Amino acid sequence: MSSTPSAAKVRGLRLMALAGLLIAAFAWFGAPSSARAAASCTASVSSVNLGSTLSPLTAGTVDATANLNFSCTGLGSFLSYSLCPNLDAGSGGSNGSGLRYMAGPGGATMGFQIYQDAGRTQSWGSSSLLAFGAVPTITASPGAGTSINVNQTVYLRLTTTTTTVPGAYSTSFTGQNFFWGLNLLSCAGVTVGYAVVPATFTFSATLIPDCTISTGNINFGNAGVLAADKDAQSAMSVTCTKDTPYAIGLDNGQQGTSATARRMKAGAQYVTYGIYKDEPRSSPWGSSGGQTVGGTGTGGAQPQTLYGRVPAQTTPAPGTYGDQVVATVTY
Known part of the structure; x- marks a missing residue:
């Protein structure tokens, strides 16, 4: 006896398979929505003054650190969540090739950069401004609880030359999109997720005449x-x-x-x-x-x-x- 299903049965199997795929897709995309509806998340980056009595004749490079905090409550237990904190050029602008600036008196600028590592070799990137490099992927799990609190060090460096004009320099970051979600794996190129926007933060320095x-x-x-x-x-x-x-x-x-x-x-x-x-x-x-x-x-x-x-x-x-x-x- 032939085991080949009739045409009606084949259509039925295909419909069942399609329904199974739709259910799987709904389960995958529905999970973040459920987590997002119940979760309450905040992010912040501390403002930093890298120095108020720096001499352009002797300063060279000046290093400092800021703190990034990301916290959420009302999350699902035992799930892994990722944060993608994009940082753009800031109000000081950039040279278009990955170097950020602090802006100073009379349109003067001073080289400035944000890094992911203490060795200051990997710049802190933005998914919309690829010249700044990759966006760090910060991952955390609430374990058996429902909340996470992550503190990440942000490494800063400004560079002066002897021809840098003395004065007050700064760059501010407003409306930065920090995306978060379930299982993003890597933040490289990621522009999807749920956005949390930290309050404006500023990095500054003052150079004195010398x-x-x-x-x-x-x-x-x-x-x-x-x-x-x-x-x-x-x-x-x-x-x-x-x-x-x-x-x-x-x-x-x-x-x-x-x-x-x-x-x-x-x-x-x-x-x-x-x-x-x-x-x-x-x-x-x-x-x-x-x-x-x-x-x-x-x-x-x-x-x-x-x-x-x-x-x-x-x-x-x-x-x-x-x-x-x-x-x-x-x-």
């Missing part, structure tokens, strides 16, 4: 009778943060009374000398009035020259004469 200065000695060499002017000079270098006005002043030394009446000492005797701003030695370099040397910082070293002169004078006893002058940068 200057450094270095100079060499003015060595007048050997001299016999001081019957004529004896000149010498030395190089000075000043480095100030970009767009920072500065003025360099020189005090009168240890025994001097003015910019042109400084005195080198040996024992109880002196040799008078002066320091000038110009090669003809017509503009004294002192510490007040119009005797300082000014400029505006570029973030790089700016050279200056100290022009020294020992004028003709009564020659004191032979010896090694010296003085110490303090240079001060005001900015």
Whole structure:
């Protein structure tokens, strides 16, 4: 006897199979809906100030951490839930190739990045902005309970250069979509799920104006009778943060009374000398009035020259004469 089912029976088997598939599909997609209806979830990221007295001349890279918290109640027991916390460019913008910025004074920007790992090798991504990399997948289970509470470290790094303009910098994140659901497995490219939006959070830093200065000695060499002017000079270098006005002043030394009446000492005797701003030695370099040397910082070293002169004078006893002058940068 033939075991081949009739046409009516075949149609019946197909309908039963289709009904089985519909029931399975409803069970798969219906589970998150049931969980979502009963669940109450919140997310937050802490705001962080990475520093309020950072110098662009010395800061380089500055690291800090923030905390991401994700909590839910009313979940199904023994299920695994995944969170996909997307972070976009923030209000500071980006360079279009994955580097975020903090925005500062006058449209200035400073390189900034968010990472998933303490080594700061894997950037924190966004499913809608692939240049930032992958979105981390955070998975948790309530076990026998109905709630989860997850704390995740967010690793931050800003990068300054010597040409970064001093001022207040920040970037804010508003309306970030943190998707969550059942068994998402991986957040790479995921744009489905149930969204929870954290309150606005901000990462910020303040860079301060700064200057450094270095100079060499003015060595007048050997001299016999001081019957004529004896000149010498030395190089000075000043480095100030970009767009920072500065003025360099020189005090009168240890025994001097003015910019042109400084005195080198040996024992109880002196040799008078002066320091000038110009090669003809017509503009004294002192510490007040119009005797300082000014400029505006570029973030790089700016050279200056100290022009020294020992004028003709009564020659004191032979010896090694010296003085110490303090240079001060005001900015």
